[in-house]
Amino acid sequence: MKLNLALAQIATKLGDVESxxxxxxxxxxxxxxxxxxxxxxxxxxxxxxxxxxxxxxxAHRPTDNDPIFKPLLEASxxxxxxxxxxxxxxxxxxxxxxAYLSAGKVVHVHHKVYLxxxxxxxxxRFFAWGDSxxxxxxxxxxxxxxxxxxxxxxxPPYLLWLDGADILxxxxxxxxxxxNDREKLESARWVERVSKAYASMFTSFxxxxxxxxxxxxxxxxxxxxxxxxxxxxxxxxxxxxxxxxYTELDLNQLRRTRARLPLLRDERTGLVQNELAxxxxxxxxxxx
Amino acid sequence: xxxxxxxxxxxxxTILTGFIRSEVTRVGYxxxxxxxxxxxxxxLSCALAVxxxxxxxxxxxxxxxxxxxxESLTHAQILIEQLEIPSTTIEITDMVNxxxxxxxxxxxxxxxxxxxxxxxxxxxxxxxxxKGLVIGTSNKTEILLGYSTQSGDAASAIxxxxxxxxxxxxxxxxxxxxxxxxxxxAPSADLWExxxxxxxxxxxxxxxxxxxxxxxxxRYSPQxxxxxxxxxxxxxxxxxxxxxxxxxxxxPPIAKLSNRTIGYDFLYLRDWGS
Numbered sequence: 001m002k003l004n005l006a007l008a009q010i011a012t013k014l015g016d017v018e019s020x021x022x023x024x025x026x027x028x029x030x031x032x033x034x035x036x037x038x039x040x041x042x043x044x045x046x047x048x049x050x051x052x053x054x055x056x057x058x059a060h061r062p063t064d065n066d067p068i069f070k071p072l073l074e075a076s077x078x079x080x081x082x083x084x085x086x087x088x089x090x091x092x093x094x095x096x097x098x099a100y101l102s103a104g105k106v107v108h109v110h111h112k113v114y115l116x117x118x119x120x121x122x123x124x125r126f127f128a129w130g131d132s133x134x135x136x137x138x139x140x141x142x143x144x145x146x147x148x149x150x151x152x153x154x155x156p157p158y159l160l161w162l163d164g165a166d167i168l169x170x171x172x173x174x175x176x177x178x179x180n181d182r183e184k185l186e187s188a189r190w191v192e193r194v195s196k197a198y199a200s201m202f203t204s205f206x207x208x209x210x211x212x213x214x215x216x217x218x219x220x221x222x223x224x225x226x227x228x229x230x231x232x233x234x235x236x237x238x239x240x241x242x243x244x245x246y247t248e249l250d251l252n253q254l255r256r257t258r259a260r261l262p263l264l265r266d267e268r269t270g271l272v273q274n275e276l277a278x279x280x281x282x283x284x285x286x287x288x
Numbered sequence: 289x290x291x292x293x294x295x296x297x298x299x300x301x302t303i304l305t306g307f308i309r310s311e312v313t314r315v316g317y318x319x320x321x322x323x324x325x326x327x328x329x330x331x332l333s334c335a336l337a338v339x340x341x342x343x344x345x346x347x348x349x350x351x352x353x354x355x356x357x358x359e360s361l362t363h364a365q366i367l368i369e370q371l372e373i374p375s376t377t378i379e380i381t382d383m384v385n386x387x388x389x390x391x392x393x394x395x396x397x398x399x400x401x402x403x404x405x406x407x408x409x410x411x412x413x414x415x416x417x418x419k420g421l422v423i424g425t426s427n428k429t430e431i432l433l434g435y436s437t438q439s440g441d442a443a444s445a446i447x448x449x450x451x452x453x454x455x456x457x458x459x460x461x462x463x464x465x466x467x468x469x470x471x472x473x474a475p476s477a478d479l480w481e482x483x484x485x486x487x488x489x490x491x492x493x494x495x496x497x498x499x500x501x502x503x504x505x506x507r508y509s510p511q512x513x514x515x516x517x518x519x520x521x522x523x524x525x526x527x528x529x530x531x532x533x534x535x536x537x538x539x540p541p542i543a544k545l546s547n548r549t550i551g552y553d554f555l556y557l558r559d560w561g562s
Contacts, residue, residue, distance in 0.1 A: 013562060050557050
């Protein structure tokens with residue numbers, strides 16, 4: 001089975017959801033014309049990233065009577081979509097969220113579980129922490145979504161893998177940083193390195209879509225990537241430029257790789273559980 | 289210990305020209321105004337702005353005082369001609385002298401600050417005439433050391449070179465073909481005759497860059513800097529300068545009274561809505 005994947009590394013208008021929605025709909029038209037099956041947008045693609053006190057004013061619920069989600073859900077009859085937004089729950093907690101939309105339905109919503117609140121990041125000040133990491137079924141097989149800092153930690157991709165995801169969809173609003181004498185920024189090198197590592201270790205497809213554009217002095221570096229279950233880079237978008245990158249995923253590669261390299265078959269989840277239980281109980285004893 | 293401040297100038301150039309283009313155009317402008325001193329920092333900012341906005345969209349303003357080094361004017365002119373950009377020269381002597389003359393005890397420092405602030409006034413006035421944003425010219429070394437005049441040369445709408453140490457400014461300037469006359473001369477604020485930055489600061493930029501890089505970028509403690517070979521009194525001097533000049537890097541603090549106060553809990557980026 002083949003999946004025609006499109007990654008839209010877009011720039012957004014900070015806090016202007018209507019204008020960002022317009023851009024989403026334009027890219028959806030373009031991806032549709034290219035016969036894409038799935039179009040992925042970056043983290044907070046509908047709102048912009050450094051929202052600070054704008055958070056409450058840009059929040060939306062992913063329902064078909066929401067004015068922002070209604071046209072996106074309609075468009076999802078033609079191709080599946082992953083969009084980034086601020087989700088507000090019924091008790092008015094605000095989450096950094098990704099929604100997977102297909103055939104007019106919300107298939108899955110992921111709330112970011114790791115909110116970086118250090119260095120240049122201040123997410124924990126403005127957002128609630130997500131509390132689950134779940135894979136979900138799509139018409140192309142089982143997938144999992146993570147948002148930026150989520151995959152800087154090893155456990156969320158691992159959990160998604162054990163929960164059955166064969167395609168990991170990472171979305172980011174990653175500001176470029178760490179300029180030295182090399183051709184790539186340190187932040188780009190780090191993300192590319194771990195994306196390739198997850199694809200290799202989990203013998204899975206790992207897709208990464210990062211936004212572009214400036215917010216004040218921060219430049220988001222783009223550079224969307226797709227790694228296959230062998231850890232080979234299938235495609236890469238340019239740095240810093242707004243564009244859409246198309247990649248055909250041959251999903252049969254999962255079978256070929258895992259026949260050769262049965263890391264999933266041999267994964268000792270019981271051992272992990274036992275040792276984790278021991279480590280956690282030991283830590284509990286050590287921390288009165 | 290080898291401390292390497294080498295940057296990939298091609299990546300820096302892409303990011304900084306993109307920054308200027310984005311931050312000028314998203315607020316509805318298409319042009320920039322730069323005070324061109326004849327020194328390397330303003331030369332680099334100017335070259336970046338020209339690459340970002342186009343040569344007809346950058347106005348170079350030369351603002352000499354009667355005692356300014358003639359070399360400064362000449363060097364600025366060489367760059368103006370090389371970049372083929374519009375320029376104007378507005379001498380500040382007649383504007384600042386009346387103020388100097390009010391007090392016979394006026395010091396060099398006060399005169400320097402007055403000149404830097406007068407240039408800010410001229411530049412912001414030209415900003416309105418040319419309909420362009422004032423592009424800053426302060427580098428990371430001088431910002432950290434506080435070697436600038438608040439509301440003077442430190443004032444700008446956006447600053448493309450504020451995260452480059454002086455030695456990195458040199459690297460990028462070389463890559464952007466800044467004329468050798470500008471590249472090679474000793475850095476000077478040119479506020480009085482014969483002034484050089486390094487004489488006034490009491491140390492060389494190169495050395496300060498390496499120390500600041502460890503302290504700021506690599507999060508070394510002052511003690512760790514001494515352990516890798518920096519002179520303890522030099523470390524003390526620089527650490528004290530950075531701390532004492534923190535006020536220059538901030539908006540004036542507002543005393544909190546209400547539940548929502550600008551600067552503390554009224555938080556929006558400049559790029560809000562754009």
